[in-house]
Amino acid sequence: MEVQESYLKIRINFSSKKKSNHLIFKGDPLYPWKKSIFSFLENWNNRNQSVLMSFTSGTTGIPKKVFFNKKYMYEYAKKTVDFLNLKNKKIRGLLCLSPNTIAAQMFLVRSIIFHWDIYCIPPSSNPLKNIKESFDIVSMVPMQVYSSLKSLKKIRILLIGGSPISIDLEKKLQKVSTICYATYGMTETLGHIALKKINGLYKTSYYQTLKNISINIDKRNCLGIFSPYCINSFIQTNDIVHIISRYKFNWIGRYDNIINSGGIKIIPELVEKIIYPFIPFYKRFFISSIPDKILGEKVILIIEGSIFSIKIPKSIFIGKNRFYKPKNIFFIKNFIENSLGKLKRKEIKNKLMKNIINKHLF
Structure with a gap:
């Protein structure tokens, strides 16, 4: 393994047989980032072949520290590459995610196993801003992809994960030459267990699981994952899906987000797809609910930014869709998000509720 360092990036050539001594200093502004990368590599190469440490994302419950079998990480890495x-193939990759995420760690594992030549740069919202080189494969979160649209020609294959891809972003990706895949997975599954080609030739409307991984649904229509490479051979999620086969599915939304309005169960993500065309593309928004004396919960629309006039045609809320119509529209200056750019819906809603209560709007 040959390592070349600079202030802005680390180049790791896993195809090199040379052993290198890397020095990192606490006075270096990038010390925590570099330390995370090299600590993972040392952990991977130590004699303990049974486990690695990481933290769950909280997708299937409360975030917690867990241990992973290196053999399982190895198998998942091979499945993605296949x-x-x-x-x-001689692969040149770019790692621009936080090294503490399972996605970044699995990227490093693939690089080690298949002897990739990779560049590691500190995570930022616009990772390609100062990059002149071209790469065969890169993993990004949607926020990074949005900021990099004009530079994606430097990338041959792009894996997008961490949070759902918006309709607007997916539409924009139809115009790029980069082969783009949406990924589905979580820390508990050692990263993605399914991919969906979202642009170009042979794009699909569904996620295809990796080899030897199968799926089913429970009574809630939530996805269950069978994998011989997870901590547990079966993982039950709170993701509502439409099953096409044991290996193919469409993601619909989160069971946690379901709104019960007057006895009607409403999936916010479905409503968002309906009203998306009528909201400016640069505005982030989502469907939520607030307490209602008659309905129990009533549907609301929350938009990020300053107040502006919005017109959603009444015609889209006819038939079954009549229950989807937002009863109120609220504006919040800045949305709360996690490190991957994923909206923290509950925290945003709680912030809104405090404002509503303080202003006696009930």
């Missing part, structure tokens, strides 16, 4: 047909 899926993308990258085996026995």
Whole structure:
């Protein structure tokens, strides 16, 4: 393994047989970032072949520290490379995610196993801003992709995960030459267990699981994952899906977000798809609910930014869709999000509720 360092990036050539001594100093502004990368590499290469430490994202419950079997990480790495047909090829990659995430760690594992030549740069919202080189594969979260649209020509294959891809972003990706995949997974599954090609030739409308991973649904229509490479061979999620086969599915929304309004169960993500065309593309928004004396919960629309006039045609709320119509529209200056750019809906709603109560709007 050959390592070349600079202030802005680390180049790691896993195809090199040279051993390198890397020095990191606490006075270096990038010390925590570099330390995380090298600590993971040392952990991977130590004699303990049974486990690695990480933190769950909280997707299936409360975030917690867990231990992973290196053998399982190895198998998942191979499955992704086989899926993308990258085996026995000279690959140049870019790592621009936080090294503490499972996505970044699995990227490093693939690089080690298949001897990739990779560049590691500190995570930022616009990772390609000062990058002149071209790469075969890069993993990003949607927020990073949005900021990098004009520079995606430097990338051959792009894996997008961490949070759902907006309709607007997916539409914009139809115009780029980069092969883009949406990924589905979580820390508990050692990263993605399914991919969906969202642009170009042979794009699909569904997620395809990696080899030897199958799926089913429970009574809530929530996804269950069978995998021989997870901590548990079966993982039950709170993701509402439409099953096409044991290996293919469409993601619908989160069971946690369901609104019960007057006995009608409403999936916010479905409503968001309906009203998306009538909200400016640069505005972030989501559907939520607030307490109602008659309905129990009533549907509301929350938009980020200053107040502006919005017109949503009444015609889209006819038939079954009549229950989807937001009863109120609220504006919040800044949305709360996690490190991956994923909206923290509950926290945003709680912030809104405090404002409503303080202003006696009930």
